Amino acid sequence: MAEYSLRAASEARELIVKLHNSCLTHINEVTSSLKEEFEHTLHLESDLGQWLDVLKGRVESPQLNSAHRDFGLSLYAAASGLYRQAFSSSRSSLEVFIATTYLSASEFKRRQWVSGKLDISWSYITSAENGIYSQAFIGEFCPAAQSDRDEFVSLAKATYRRCSEYIHGNVATSQLLPTSIAYDKEIMREWISLSRTTLLVTLHCFMIRYFTELDFGQQRKVEATLEDNLAHLVSVRRILDLPVERSDS
Template sequence: MNVKEYFVGLNNNIAEIIETSFESKNGNDLSDMFQFVDELSIWESILNKTTDTTLLISAIKEFELGFQAVLSGQYRYAFIAQRYFIEQITRFIYLSTNELHLRHWKLGIRDVSWGSLIDNENGVFSKVFIRAFFQGIEDEGGNFISLSSKMYRESSEFVHGNFDKINILPEKIAFQGDMLERWLEYMETGKLIAMFLLFMRFSKDLDASDLAKLEAMASDELCGIDGFECLFQ
């Protein structure tokens, strides 16, 4: 086998899958979802003035890699990136509150497990955590723990190669509409979680000019949650 010819052929196949993905019934949803990169980048440009955004940048990159994978028909890797995205965005929020833990994490002497991130008592969705940064929406935490846990669990099954997940993946790199739709569904949940966390953690500390850049995001993602509307009144 000529290795170069094999990968040139594979690249041509992937180009066809990308085209098919955008021509599918989910084509508009894909275009809309990719705007999430711009939204997260706006957050990063605002927060990097006062906050270490290393983990936020990592989350953005992981979302882009997952998007590339799902467009290319590499669905297992798209779900792996999806899990990593939700871990990184949640870890970013958690470590943004503790400079010592952040420095230890950077030095490789502290690990921050998923369990600690979503812990009922002290995690980022706990009442005590939410109350410290955005009083009045504490009761939403339980719902977001459930959403995050489900997304993490479902994505992890692709990471671990569970039989029922392997069994629904195409044997070769190929377009599979139901897998594209599932990834988009999961990512919509991930987007909601990310926006909740970012607004909950940082919005009360932002000035009016920065908040104005974020108003449309809050309207799109968080309009059903009582409390956030006060930010723009």
């Protein structure tokens, strides 16, 4: 029995090391063939980190940091070739970022959510009537962003849905995934695209909810993140006092 246990432990270790080496090979391929796209994603993640640093004194900071860790796990899983796990963590990151930002406006509900007495559904926090992109919510916190509502809620919902298709065994997406840890450039490109959208939507939600409540010094710390990533939006240009191209009447 002891000899069998030792042999089984040795075989388990060899299997784990083999999987690790496959992941390492995948990391090298990703950072070589998609170097520019991957670095752009890391730059966006760094911009998000600027906001998290500014918001670290808020009561909802632990939940925001939890969502950030989920994104880090998604990035690691994608780079390692663990694609289904990458899409799962990416979806979780998006959901928790938006839920936390939304519930930060209602301390009672936020506390109930944290204590497990309240469940928040994705459809509710993104609903046109009550969610973070509702006219009422944006009207209270960032009226300048009313023109962005349809675009960004659509981006959020499409990203969430696409990640869900990879998670829940959708036949069409399951057939796209490799049956072993093997590099697939198109899958990686899709993950990068969805991860960028996750980060951009989160930055936009942060702007809506928090920017006007930040003091001058805090605003200066995050202004570059908005200008670098969202300056194509008229709302952002107005918030940052950047030139706005006049349209013909």
